[in-house]
Amino acid sequence: xxxxxxxxxxxxxxxxxxxxxxxxxxxxxxxxxxxxxxxxxxxxxxxxxxxxxxxxxxxxxxxxxxxxxxxxxxxxxxxxxxxxxxxxxxxxxxxxxxxxxxxxxxxxxxxxxxxxxxxxxxxxxxxxxxxxxxxxxxxxxxxxxxxxxxxxxxxxxxxxxxxxxxxxxxxxxxxxxxxxxxxxxxxxxxxxxxxxxxxxxxxxxxxxxxxxxxxxxxxxxxxxxxxxxxxxxxxxxxxxxxxxxxxxxxxxxxxxxxxxxxxxxxxxxxxxx
Amino acid sequence: xxxxxxxxxxxxxxxxxxxxxxxxxxxxxxxxxxxxxxxxxxxxxxxxxxxxxxxxxxxxxxxxxxxxxxxxxxxxxxxxxxxxxxxxxxxxxxxxxxxxxxxxxxxxxxxxxxxxxxxxxxxxxxxxxxxxxxxxxxxxxxxxxxxxxxxxxxxxxxxxxxxxxxxxxxxxxxxxxxxxxxxxxxxxxxxxxxxxxxxxxxxxxxxxxxxxxxxxxxxxxxxxxxxxxxxxxxxxxxxxxxxxxxxxxxxxxxxxxxxxxxxxxxxxxxxxxxxxxxxxxxxxxxxxxxxxxxxxxxxxxxxxxxxxxxxxxxxxxxxxxxxxxxxxxxxxxxxxxxxxxxxxxxxxxxxxxxxxxxxxxxxxxxxxxxxxxxxxxxxxxxxxxxxxxxxxxxxxxxxxxxxxxxxxxxxxxxxxxxxxxxxxxxxxxxxxxxxxxxxxxxxxxxxxxxxxxxxxxxxxxxxxx
Numbered sequence: 001x002x003x004x005x006x007x008x009x010x011x012x013x014x015x016x017x018x019x020x021x022x023x024x025x026x027x028x029x030x031x032x033x034x035x036x037x038x039x040x041x042x043x044x045x046x047x048x049x050x051x052x053x054x055x056x057x058x059x060x061x062x063x064x065x066x067x068x069x070x071x072x073x074x075x076x077x078x079x080x081x082x083x084x085x086x087x088x089x090x091x092x093x094x095x096x097x098x099x100x101x102x103x104x105x106x107x108x109x110x111x112x113x114x115x116x117x118x119x120x121x122x123x124x125x126x127x128x129x130x131x132x133x134x135x136x137x138x139x140x141x142x143x144x145x146x147x148x149x150x151x152x153x154x155x156x157x158x159x160x161x162x163x164x165x166x167x168x169x170x171x172x173x174x175x176x177x178x179x180x181x182x183x184x185x186x187x188x189x190x191x192x193x194x195x196x197x198x199x200x201x202x203x204x205x206x207x208x209x210x211x212x213x214x215x216x217x218x219x220x221x222x223x224x225x226x227x228x229x230x231x232x233x234x235x236x237x238x239x240x241x242x243x244x245x246x247x248x249x250x251x252x253x254x255x256x257x258x259x260x261x262x263x264x265x266x267x268x269x270x271x272x273x
Numbered sequence: 274x275x276x277x278x279x280x281x282x283x284x285x286x287x288x289x290x291x292x293x294x295x296x297x298x299x300x301x302x303x304x305x306x307x308x309x310x311x312x313x314x315x316x317x318x319x320x321x322x323x324x325x326x327x328x329x330x331x332x333x334x335x336x337x338x339x340x341x342x343x344x345x346x347x348x349x350x351x352x353x354x355x356x357x358x359x360x361x362x363x364x365x366x367x368x369x370x371x372x373x374x375x376x377x378x379x380x381x382x383x384x385x386x387x388x389x390x391x392x393x394x395x396x397x398x399x400x401x402x403x404x405x406x407x408x409x410x411x412x413x414x415x416x417x418x419x420x421x422x423x424x425x426x427x428x429x430x431x432x433x434x435x436x437x438x439x440x441x442x443x444x445x446x447x448x449x450x451x452x453x454x455x456x457x458x459x460x461x462x463x464x465x466x467x468x469x470x471x472x473x474x475x476x477x478x479x480x481x482x483x484x485x486x487x488x489x490x491x492x493x494x495x496x497x498x499x500x501x502x503x504x505x506x507x508x509x510x511x512x513x514x515x516x517x518x519x520x521x522x523x524x525x526x527x528x529x530x531x532x533x534x535x536x537x538x539x540x541x542x543x544x545x546x547x548x549x550x551x552x553x554x555x556x557x558x559x560x561x562x563x564x565x566x567x568x569x570x571x572x573x574x575x576x577x578x579x580x581x582x583x584x585x586x587x588x589x590x591x592x593x594x595x596x597x598x599x600x601x602x603x604x605x606x607x608x609x610x611x612x613x614x615x616x617x618x619x620x621x622x623x624x625x626x627x628x629x630x631x632x633x634x635x636x637x638x639x640x641x642x643x644x645x646x647x648x649x650x651x652x653x654x655x656x657x658x659x660x661x662x663x664x665x666x667x668x669x670x671x672x673x674x675x676x677x678x679x680x681x682x683x684x685x686x687x688x689x690x691x692x693x694x695x696x697x698x699x700x701x702x703x704x705x706x707x708x709x710x711x712x713x714x715x716x717x718x719x720x721x722x723x724x725x726x727x728x729x730x731x732x733x734x735x736x737x738x
Contacts, residue, residue, distance in 0.1 A: 011721045012451065014733040019438055019445035022670025022682075023452035030687035030717055032670070040647075040670060044679075047641035085606040085642055086302045122642050182605075183641045184677030263447035264730060266484055 007033045015264075020186055043185045050125035050180070050188040052081060057154060060118070063132050069139070070151040072105075074098040074166065078157035091159035094166065098155075102169040111171040112150030114142065114232075116178070119158035123180030126191040130214060130221070131178050134191065137225040138176060145233065160194050160208070167199030174235065175199045176228065181212065190215050193224060195231055197241035207242040209235075274335070276323045285319040291337040294393070295577035296320035297400045299617060303565045303578040303608035310577075321401050325367030329358075332393040338574045343525045344535055349391050349587045357389030366397045373398065373410045373628075380415050387630030392523070392583035395625040399579070404617065404656065407624040411660040414627035418595045418663075419554025420494045420515065422460060422700040425632050425663040430695040432667035432686045433598070433634070434459030437675035441468045443481055449669050450485060451727065455710055455719045456683035458667035460701035461596055461634065462516055462559060464496040468675055475499045476512045483513040489708075489726055492700035494551075494595070496559050501533060501541045508544045516559040516595060517545040523562075523584025526572030535588070542592050553700075556595035561636075562586070563600040564618050565608030578608060579618070583625040590629055596664060597631045599623070601653075602639040603678055612649025615639060619653045623660055634664035638680040647671070647679075654681055658689040665689075687717055 006028060013024025025036045032040070061071045075098050077090040084091050094102070116138060118131050135152060142149055150170055155162050160179060167175035174197045181190040191214040196207055209231050214224045227247055235241045276287045287293040295309040297320035304310035311317035333353065336346045355362075360382065361369055372378055378386075399407065417425040424431050436449030446465060453459050463486070465478050475497050482495035494515035497504070501519040508514050519538065522528050528535075538558075545557035567573040567581040576584075582599070589597045599622035602615040609615045619635050626633035637653045639645035654665065671682040689695065696702055696715055705711040708725030712718040723730055 008719075009721055010452075010455070010719075012448075012455070012723060012732055014735045015448040015451070017733050017735075018442065018448045020674050021436075021438070021445070021449045021452075021668075022672050023448050025670050025684070027684065027717075030684060030691055032682075032684050036670065040672070043672075044641070044646065051642045086610060087306065088607050089306070182677060184674065185641065185672045185679060186674055187677065188641075263443040263481070265447040265451060266488055 040185070046125075047183040047185055047188045050123040050183040053124050055120040055124035055127055055156065057156060060128065060131065061154065064135065064152055067132070067136060069135065072101070072151045072153045074101070074153055074155040076155060076158045076162055081157070084157045088159050091157055092161035094155070094162065099165075099169065102166065106170050113147040113172070114174045114176060115150045115153060115167055115170060115172045116176050117153045117155060117163050117166055119155045119160075119162060119177060119179040121158065121160075121179035121192070122182045123188060123190065125183070125189045126180035126215070127178065129189045130191040133221050134178055134193070134214065134224065137221055138228060141225055141229045145229070160205075161203070163194060163196060164199045164201050164203050167196065168201055172199065173197070174232070174241070176232075187213070187215060187218065190218060193228055195228060195235070195241055197235040197239065209241050209245055209247070278319055278323050280315060280319055283315065285316055287320060287323065290331065290335050291574070291576050293320050293324055294337065294397060294400070294580055295575070297324045298577045298579055299400065301564075301578065301608070301614045301618065302606060302610040303568055306607055307568050307573060307575070307578070309575060324397055325365065325370070325401050327366050327397070329361060329364055329366065329369055329394050332391055332397065337393060337576050337580065338524060343574075345523060345525050345528070345584055345588060348535060348591060349584065352587075352591065353391060354388035357386055360386050360389065366394075367401065369394070369398050370401055370406065374406060378410070378413060380413050383414050383628065384630070387628065390628055392587045392625065392629065393580060395628045396580040396583040399621045399624055402624075404620055407620045408656060408660040411620075411624045411627050414661065416627060416630060416632045416663065418556040418632045420551040420556055420595050421553060422492045422698040423553060424461060424595065424698055426699070427661070428695060429698060430658060430662065430686070430690055430693070431461040431664040431698050431701075432458045432683075433461045433596070433664060434463045435466070435666050435668045435673065435680070436463070437466050437668070437673055439468055439675045441474050441478060443477075446478070446481070447485070452669050453667055453683055454491070455724070455727070456667070456687065457697060457705055457710055457717055458683045458686060459491070459493055460698040461664035462494050462496050464498055464516075464518070464559070466498045466676060470499050470503060472503060472506060475503050476507050476510070479507060479512050479514060483515070490704070492698075492704050498561075501537060505541055505544050508548065513550070514545065514548060515550055516557055517541045518559045518561070520561045520566070521585050521588045522566045522570065522572070523581040523588070524567050524572050524574060524576075527567040527570040527581070528588070530570035530572060535591070538588070538592055556593055558589075558592045558594035559596045559598070560589045560592075560594050561598045561600050562589070562622070563604050564622070565604040568608065569604065579621055582622055583629070586626045586629045586631055589631055594632065596634055597626055598634045598636055598664075599626070600636040600638065602643060602645060603636065603676075605640055606643045609643070611644035612639075612646070612652070615643070615645055616649060616653045616656065620656060620660065623657055623662055627661075632663045635662055636666050636680050638666070638678050640678045650679070650681065650685075654685055654689055655692075658693045658695065
């Protein structure tokens with residue numbers, strides 16, 4: 001009779017203190033044990049739901065209005081999620097109704113200094129979880145520096161470049177886009193910020209600054225707001241954004257440069273500098 | 274020149290060769306996005322029928338992207354080996370399919386033919402082939418390359434150990450390297466996608482991987498997948514570099530968007546070879562490709578994405594790589610929408626690369642916004658195993674925590690080796706056996722405790738999770 005255990009565990013799974021990677025999973029034969037297999041499937045289900053569950057826009061609008069923000073509801077040219085995933089070009093442009101709405105607004109209101117735009121992007125989970133908290137912090141940061149943001153623009157089925165069209169139609173000097181990022185298996189709720197000075201149709205990513213991975217296990221709300229406000233003020237001083245505008249503020253990522261180069265696989269005297 | 278035919282009362286016309294090729298391509302979202310896909314299934318078959326009747330020589334006389342406009346076209350035409358081509362020079366595309374499937378096309382003949390084929394010829398014939406045809410012909414191809422071990426031998430399947438970490442943390446990377454080695458992964462290469470492309474971060478990782486390979490005397494090679502210029506700079510500074518990586522595409526304009534051209538790749542090849550670090554061979558280049566890259570750079574010239582991909586293999590071939598990896602499902606659903614499209618594309622890429630004489634591997638992968646899941650990856654993995662793929666990726670639990678996508682795990686490679694009776698590279702397998710990771714029969718032996726030279730490592734305390 002075979003005395004081998006059915007599932008072989010790996011004692012080196014304690015090395016997970018060094019990484020979120022799925023190491024030391026053990027094995028049944030050469031395959032994943034049931035527990036690990038189902039844990040993976042659950043994480044994939046969460047990531048899929050982040051992409052496919054529609055954002056509860058009514059709820060988000062209500063939350064923002066309760067905090068005293070005026071909210072506009074806009075749509076891209078995309079008709080459904082399937083088209084959104086296959087036609088990024090449609091997701092970058094506003095629907096005809098939304099264009100008309102904003103044109104009408106622009107002729108009746110004064111022009112804002114900047115705009116906060118919220119787009120579902122590829123993770124409704126990220127927007128539902130983090131957008132209100134980020135809007136509050138960004139609005140406070142702008143107020144403290146004496147800038148006036150226009151109404152919060154919520155755009156459904158939108159890609160990053162939608163902010164260019166919204167900003168141009170409302171004649172805003174800059175745009176701050178909050179958007180759900182492509183979900184990872186271990187990070188289904190990651191929010192991104194894209195900042196653009198002098199937005200207009202036809203800009204490329206080279207004209208934008210991106211702050212990525214905003215979520216509890218990633219970049220904190222306060223760190224993200226700090227970086228954004230640094231970029232924002234620098235961009236108004238230099239009248240540009242994008243690749244020429246570098247984030248030279250001190251933040252957590254810079255400490256990475258000072259970390260030790262040792263690791264447990266080699267004896268200490270083996271590691272070269 | 275226009276191509277015309279009729280099916281019943283319906284007439285079809287295709288205004289030029291690239292339009293005919295695009296319309297003949299099995300459905301995929303990227304060609305729809307580019308506006309060049311067939312309007313419906315019957316138009317696609319009409320184009321395939323016309324394509325099947327074209328002589329292979331058509332592709333030499335009528336380049337899809339003009340010779341004057343594109344250095345990749347010039348490379349394809351200037352490097353074409355007419356004497357090797359003479360074996361099939363009299364055939365049409367349809368005849369070529371029949372010939373490939375016949376006993377006339379054995380392993381040796383296909384090796385002799387490789388330099389006589391152009392990317393457009395292999396792309397064209399792939400468009401009129403079913404999945405079983407693609408597998409059947411690929412399985413007859415054999416491409417062997419060497420650096421510190423021997424890759425691509427018949428009956429073998431290798432893996433790239435991909436220990437990525439979101440902040441390039443050395444201990445985090447070391448944990449994934451160890452886990453992979455203990456599951457028999459890493460004979461193709463231990464290759465990190467660095468989170469940062471800055472010189473300091475990249476050279477730190479290069480030294481780290483070199484130290485690990487030397488300390489444990491692992492018969493494999495490492496690579497840090499930064500921009501080619503960063504790696505050339507590292508070589509010039511005396512940093513150890515095994516393989517030189519670069520993403521490449523099938524048009525000059527797309528390569529320009531990657532910040533490269535053929536002259537720069539030649540410089541990289543010379544720099545890599547000058548180090549003479551390979552003990553068994555001097556294949557020093559590692560290329561990655563993927564359908565849709567030319568379109569996403571708006572540099573496709575109206576050519577379908579699968580043909581653009583095959584043209585990237587002409588670029589790769591010129592630099593005698595150790596490894597070519599088609600990263601098939603990474604680019605997203607706007608180029609390959611679902612599991613069905615990803616599976617077919619992976620098999621097409623492997624087929625085209627192998628016919629052109631390349632050591633093809635595949636990053637069998639998907640993103641969370643694609644209509645694909647682990648079942649789809651299992652199908653592509655199994656099919657590519659049967660087709661004789663040289664190497665696949667290996668990552669802890671299929672989850673790349675830096676690039677945020679799913680690829681094949683260490684376990685997946687063991688599965689496909691087990692059911693298809695495949696082995697790692699022979700030099701690497703001997704090392705695995707010396708370390709007690711594999712037993713004498715070549716089966717995974719690793720139990721709960723650390724084996725071999727790893728037994729003296731001190732592990733953190735705790736019960737794991």
